[in-house]
Amino acid sequence: xSGIEAIRRAFLRAEGTPAKAALIGYLTxxxxxxREFLDLVETAFDAxxxxxxxxxxxSDPVADGKTIQxxxxxxxxxxxxxxxTLEIAGRIIERVPEKPVVxxxxxxxxxxxxIDRFFGALKSKGVAGxxxxxxxxxxxxxxxxxxxxxxRALVFLVAPNSTTERRKKILRASTGFLYAIxxxxxxxxxxxxxADSAEFLQTLxxxxxxxxxxxxxxxxxxxxxxxxxxxxxxxxxxxVIVGSALIRRAAESKESLAxxxxxxxxxxx
Amino acid sequence: MNGPLERYFGEYGGVYVPETLVRPVEExxxxxxxxxxxxxxxxxLSRLLRNYAGRPTPLTPAQRLSEEIxxxxxxxxxxxxxxxxxxxxxxxGQALLxxxxxxxxxxxxxxxxxxxxATATAAAKLGLSCDVYMGTEDMRRxxxxxxxxxxxxxxxxxxxxxxxxxxxxxxxxxxxxVSNLRTTHYVLGSVLGPAPYPAMIRNFHRCxxxxxxxxxxxxxxxxxxxxxxxxxxxxxxIGMFSAFLEDRNVELVGVEGGGCGxxxxxxxxxxxxxxTAEGKPVPTVGVLHGTKTVLLxxxxxxxxxxxxxxxxxxxxxxxxxxxxxxDTGRVRYVAASDHEVLAAFxxxxxxEGILPALESAHAVAYxxxxxxxxxxTILVNLSGRGDKDVETVRGxxxxxxxxxxxxxx
Ligand SMILES: Cc1ncc(COP(=O)(O)O)c(C=O)c1O
Numbered sequence: 001x002s003g004i005e006a007i008r009r010a011f012l013r014a015e016g017t018p019a020k021a022a023l024i025g026y027l028t029x030x031x032x033x034x035r036e037f038l039d040l041v042e043t044a045f046d047a048x049x050x051x052x053x054x055x056x057x058x059s060d061p062v063a064d065g066k067t068i069q070x071x072x073x074x075x076x077x078x079x080x081x082x083x084x085t086l087e088i089a090g091r092i093i094e095r096v097p098e099k100p101v102v103x104x105x106x107x108x109x110x111x112x113x114x115i116d117r118f119f120g121a122l123k124s125k126g127v128a129g130x131x132x133x134x135x136x137x138x139x140x141x142x143x144x145x146x147x148x149x150x151x152r153a154l155v156f157l158v159a160p161n162s163t164t165e166r167r168k169k170i171l172r173a174s175t176g177f178l179y180a181i182x183x184x185x186x187x188x189x190x191x192x193x194x195a196d197s198a199e200f201l202q203t204l205x206x207x208x209x210x211x212x213x214x215x216x217x218x219x220x221x222x223x224x225x226x227x228x229x230x231x232x233x234x235x236x237x238x239x240v241i242v243g244s245a246l247i248r249r250a251a252e253s254k255e256s257l258a259x260x261x262x263x264x265x266x267x268x269x
Numbered sequence: 270m271n272g273p274l275e276r277y278f279g280e281y282g283g284v285y286v287p288e289t290l291v292r293p294v295e296e297x298x299x300x301x302x303x304x305x306x307x308x309x310x311x312x313x314l315s316r317l318l319r320n321y322a323g324r325p326t327p328l329t330p331a332q333r334l335s336e337e338i339x340x341x342x343x344x345x346x347x348x349x350x351x352x353x354x355x356x357x358x359x360x361x362g363q364a365l366l367x368x369x370x371x372x373x374x375x376x377x378x379x380x381x382x383x384x385x386x387a388t389a390t391a392a393a394k395l396g397l398s399c400d401v402y403m404g405t406e407d408m409r410r411x412x413x414x415x416x417x418x419x420x421x422x423x424x425x426x427x428x429x430x431x432x433x434x435x436x437x438x439x440x441x442x443x444x445x446x447v448s449n450l451r452t453t454h455y456v457l458g459s460v461l462g463p464a465p466y467p468a469m470i471r472n473f474h475r476c477x478x479x480x481x482x483x484x485x486x487x488x489x490x491x492x493x494x495x496x497x498x499x500x501x502x503x504x505x506x507i508g509m510f511s512a513f514l515e516d517r518n519v520e521l522v523g524v525e526g527g528g529c530g531x532x533x534x535x536x537x538x539x540x541x542x543x544x545t546a547e548g549k550p551v552p553t554v555g556v557l558h559g560t561k562t563v564l565l566x567x568x569x570x571x572x573x574x575x576x577x578x579x580x581x582x583x584x585x586x587x588x589x590x591x592x593x594x595x596d597t598g599r600v601r602y603v604a605a606s607d608h609e610v611l612a613a614f615x616x617x618x619x620x621e622g623i624l625p626a627l628e629s630a631h632a633v634a635y636x637x638x639x640x641x642x643x644x645x646t647i648l649v650n651l652s653g654r655g656d657k658d659v660e661t662v663r664g665x666x667x668x669x670x671x672x673x674x675x676x677x678x
Contacts, residue, residue: 058570059572060437060558062444063447073430076571107285108566108572111554111555112569134285136285136288139285162291163292166292184448185448
């Protein structure tokens with residue numbers, strides 16, 4: 001199955017549940033403990049995670065706040081590289097084949113591996129696609145070619161300050177889903193959602209129809225930290241991405257992570 | 270100064286940033302291109318450079334040194350600029366532009382502290398607030414410059430992530446910028462980063478080369494045989510080289526920080542190469558801080574720590590325009606070791622009565638190594654003064670030892 005199709009099905013399944021939107025979780029590969037990481041991910045899927053965004057640790061994560069930076073540094077110290085992350089992804093997919101995994105990697109490790117080799121590896125491991133936070137469509141020709149050749153999703157990000165013209169360009173370029181960055185800033189927990197998040201999502205929904213991408217799911221991320229954030233966003237987005245708030249629980253324990261995921265989706269606590 | 274700013278230099282450059290930074294870099298491009306067509310802006314900048322920063326800087330014939338080494342050496346004296354280095358050319362240009370864009374706050378990264386001091390100075394002069402990011406390791410190495418920035422009213426924010434040096438300070442400045450776009454302009458300190466920074470910053474430093482070319486023609490009635498400059502990100506070098514690129518007979522040489530060895534982490538010389546699976550290091554292309562260029566990285570694509578005796582050259586990537594000039598062969602890139610640099614530092618002190626910045630001493634070191642008894646006319650860019658480095662040098666050679674170069678060759 002193509003990565004794009006696997007992602008589409010996950011969003012469709014989530015739409016039919018009481019939560020209405022897909023719960024997408026970011027975990028840094030191998031963090032906090034490489035030996036326990038597969039169990040941690042399995043627990044997360046059991047607790048309601050619909051799609052895993054598996055973070056590739058990198059020496060210079062400019063889009064990330066303190067929590068993800070620290071997890072990335074710790075994972076690097078534990079020897080987790082892009083190659084290791086791909087192996088980890090493969091093992092996750094063997095264990096839980098029905099839930100899609102996408103990588104989230106800065107561009108440089110991918111360039112170092114070779115763009116084509118990287119997408120070939122995604123395909124052979126069954127990884128659905130990749131999010132590259134420092135790659136915009138304007139610079140992505142070679143990466144887009146390779147992604148489409150290997151039938152992997154290439155998820156682009158749109159920001160609250162992107163112009164209309166750019167929003168449309170990004171909607172046209174993105175495959176799998178669209179990553180709507182909720183705020184001008186870096187990843188990290190926030191007490192409140194930005195005031196204009198609903199309006200931003202509504203604009204994107206309207207424009208996705210205008211550019212003929214009505215089928216492209218929109219997922220909202222950055223700053224999502226609480227169950228009430230999830231509930232509010234689920235009314236406007238097809239998926240909600242939670243990163244730093246998950247990492248913090250993952251660092252505590254599997255149980256803490258699972259309990260948090262369940263409260264996010266509003267099933268028990 | 271006022272053509273459109275290049276986005277690419279050959280296969281290098283570009284805009285590799287999170288989407289949230291696209292709009293600010295586009296606004297910056299538009300603001301620059303509009304400002305440099307406005308005579309008021311250009312006059313104000315040139316007035317500041319002249320009356321405040323001290324341009325034009327002199328070209329000094331290094332008479333005793335020339336006789337000693339058997340070559341005709343001229344020094345472009347950027348060390349005589351206000352705040353002690355070329356960095357002020359760019360800081361004033363960007364600060365003036367930021368003010369024109371309605372920004373009230375400047376942020377900057379700094380390694381040696383020179384660019385931080387220059388930005389803090391420009392902010393004070395133009396009435397803007399200023400925060401400077403600096404790796405905690407660099408704060409330790411450049412204590413005095415930290416205090417200078419604070420005296421100038423800036424806040425110095427220590428960065429305790431990664432290698433705690435310049436590259437980590439840039440990461441943190443980028444994070445600050447993306448969080449405060451409405452009020453804040455990021456004054457990047459070298460010809461790095463996403464377009465338009467590399468081309469814009471080069472243009473702010475072009476005065477170095479334009480003046481030097483005119484001055485050496487006046488002094489000798491001909492162009493120099495060779496022009497040498499040190500290369501961290503490459504701003505002083507590109508400012509100098511730009512004026513000579515079309516002069517095909519003028520040899521251009523960029524000197525990187527050769528550090529204390531050729532192993533990973535022992536130097537900051539991008540053209541020593543990065544380790545590969547096959548063993549032999551080769552220069553590698555990658556993306557760091559918004560630009561595609563040649564950088565030092567490990568086999569997994571993580572950026573390597575670097576070392577140089579001079580904090581200002583201690584950075585893993587070279588500016589994208591330099592990477593392109595390397596590939597066309599127009600500029601030759603070489604390295605000077607920490608040890609050669611200390612010897613050059615002493616030589617310039619003793620023979621010319623000039624304390625060069627350790628960064629600039631790299632250019633002098635290569636001069637001493639390769640151009641003795643050539644009889645050539647050589648223009649060396651003295652990008653900054655060495656007062657900031659006196660403690661570092663003393664820490665290495667110890668007090669009471671007058672000679673540095675005698676140690677082991
Ligand atoms: C005196 C001096 N020269 C050179 C440099 C290196 O920067 P660049 O290569 O951009 O000129 C620095 C950086 O701090 C510096 O302070």
